Amino acid sequence: MDDLTIRRDASQPGPLAPEALAALVTSRLCHDLVSPLGAIGNGLELLMMSGDFAAGATSPEFALITESVEAARARLRCFRMAFGHASTDQRISLSELSALLSDVERTGRLRLRAEAEGDLPRREARLIMLALMCLETAMPWGGGVLVCRGASGWRLVAEASRTKRDPALWSWLDGSAPSRSEPGPSEVHFALLAGFAGREGRVLAWELDETGGEISF
Structure with missing residues (x-):
């Protein structure tokens, strides 16, 4: 080797996998967006408590702003769980999972019901949220x-x-196609679900017909 060859120390960690890097970026974005959205929500609550704004607080325009802010906060919570970073020791309670499912209902067209007991690893919750998006x-x-x-x-x-x-x-989700087309931005959850499941040694199974479907891991 000549002197210009770049040598990598075997003890140094290798590059992050794409889905892991995407999770870190998402966590950073969600963290930075939570505070301003929370401040807007708090400001709306203060306006509702203000006597000078009593009439405006009941207007359809104010209701639209309030609903939009809450929908944005709910969607952000879903994105943070689905796309964000999750360490191996993080866990969430069943009530937290139920709250996330309520957020999905509030911002979409799905009716959701959970049947489970006890808490669960945050990484499992991430897979659940990505599967729901699929x-x-x-x-x-x-x-x-x-x-x-x-x-x-x-x-x-x-x-x-x-x-x-x-x-x-x-x-x-199962790598059955020899050449898979690159998913669009609105479909990226399929690739991420496969990537995160593969990194954790989870085997995904799925089926889909005219009136429903199933994803399991």
């Missing part, structure tokens, strides 16, 4: 999803009057 993509007209935990792992069982099927997109 089912949401397949059910743009709405539907219901049961999130349940059994002896073999988690199952997300969906029912709808009709679904939007895209086999090439869903092939990201």
